[in-house]
Amino acid sequence: MRPLDLALFPPSVPAEFVSRPNRFIVRARLDGRTVRAYLPNPGRLGELLLPGARLRLILRGGRHTAVAVECDAGPIILDTGRTNAIARDLLQRRLVPGLERARIIRSEAPHGRSRFDFLLDLDGEPFWLEVKSVTLLAGRTAMFPDAVTERGKRHIEELAQIALGGGRAGVLFIVHHPQARAFAPDWHTDPAFAEAFLRCAPHIAMWAIPIRTGDDLRIASAGDPLPIPIETIRSEISDRGAYVVLLRLRRAKAIDIGSLGRIRFPAGFYGYAGSAARILTARVARHRRIRKRLRWHIDLLRAEAFHDLIARFRTRAIEEAAP
Numbered sequence: 001m002r003p004l005d006l007a008l009f010p011p012s013v014p015a016e017f018v019s020r021p022n023r024f025i026v027r028a029r030l031d032g033r034t035v036r037a038y039l040p041n042p043g044r045l046g047e048l049l050l051p052g053a054r055l056r057l058i059l060r061g062g063r064h065t066a067v068a069v070e071c072d073a074g075p076i077i078l079d080t081g082r083t084n085a086i087a088r089d090l091l092q093r094r095l096v097p098g099l100e101r102a103r104i105i106r107s108e109a110p111h112g113r114s115r116f117d118f119l120l121d122l123d124g125e126p127f128w129l130e131v132k133s134v135t136l137l138a139g140r141t142a143m144f145p146d147a148v149t150e151r152g153k154r155h156i157e158e159l160a161q162i163a164l165g166g167g168r169a170g171v172l173f174i175v176h177h178p179q180a181r182a183f184a185p186d187w188h189t190d191p192a193f194a195e196a197f198l199r200c201a202p203h204i205a206m207w208a209i210p211i212r213t214g215d216d217l218r219i220a221s222a223g224d225p226l227p228i229p230i231e232t233i234r235s236e237i238s239d240r241g242a243y244v245v246l247l248r249l250r251r252a253k254a255i256d257i258g259s260l261g262r263i264r265f266p267a268g269f270y271g272y273a274g275s276a277a278r279i280l281t282a283r284v285a286r287h288r289r290i291r292k293r294l295r296w297h298i299d300l301l302r303a304e305a306f307h308d309l310i311a312r313f314r315t316r317a318i319e320e321a322a323p
Helices: 080-092 150-164 191-200 230-236 280-288 297-302
Strands: 002-007 013-022 025-030 033-038 054-060 063-071 074-077 103-111 114-122 125-134 136-138 141-144 168-175 182-185 205-213 218-222 241-249 253-256 262-265 268-276 306-314
Touching: 002 080, 013 033, 013 063, 025 054, 025 063, 033 054, 074 080, 074 205, 080 103, 080 114, 080 125, 080 168, 080 218, 103 125, 114 150, 125 141, 125 150, 141 168, 150 168, 150 191, 182 191, 182 230, 191 230, 241 280, 241 297, 253 297, 268 280, 268 297, 280 306
Parallel strands: 033 063, 125 168, 141 182, 168 205
Antiparallel strands: 002 218, 013 025, 013 054, 025 033, 054 063, 063 074, 103 114, 114 125, 136 141, 205 218, 241 268, 241 306, 253 262
16 A cells, blocks of 8 residues: 545544435434435445444535445545545556556546546547446455446446547546455446446456545555456356345235245345346346236245345356245
8 A cells, every 4th residue: 555645525523324215315313313414426335334334424515415434444435526536646646557657638528428537648649537436345356336337338338439449548446445355347236337347348448446545534545456357257247146135024914825825924024035047137127026927935925025125146156046
């Protein structure tokens, strides 16, 4: 890690996460009362925003804004609007390998259907750079995205088109987990982005640089770019694997479960694990639907329960189990 000293926010106050009513609002306990705070991050953040998680709030424009969440390795910046400030600092300090001689020409540079975060001058030639914020950590692997991103897929495809047309382009992933040891696209969450990532990787530059945030929410240090194991990623991407369905029954109810007879289910959450040796996407879509032929026991419970979450784990190393 190389030392940095970049201030991103005014002084913050700690608060306890309570809930997330929608993508851009959280409820938090602050000084004994529940407050609403703006969340400038459309990601899923499911592994970070757990009940009781410690948020950091600032006052911005007369309202609270959640800008970070505390984890074992230190605060994780949630405000994606500040990611470009981190990238700018890394560029100006010449900490991005291969871009040490680059000079920033402009931010939010338009090209085709998109706006890229930076247009650089590199040895007299334009270099188009997109910046992404990475908050998801699986073991020691940082992964992006944590929710389906059609915009992110379009960005890397258009950057590849620039490169194929003779230009120069790249993506800088700012990893907010200093303990990460590798980077990969999250093919479990967004296989379309992961496949585009693999197609475009030979044509554009990619960096995943981990940063460490201090308790005062200043960016304290940056590490060397993480390895991106392209061949491992390529070998794992497939539309098969395992999944978990989380269902919520709002009220206790007796339900006919085929050969199992009539069973009384208390109100609460129910989990179902399954696997698909092929076409995992179709299997998951089937569990989401209400109208369908009731084939399995889980279908009978699903018809009465609210679908709350489906988690997918794509891998080639799977043998389909009986549903």
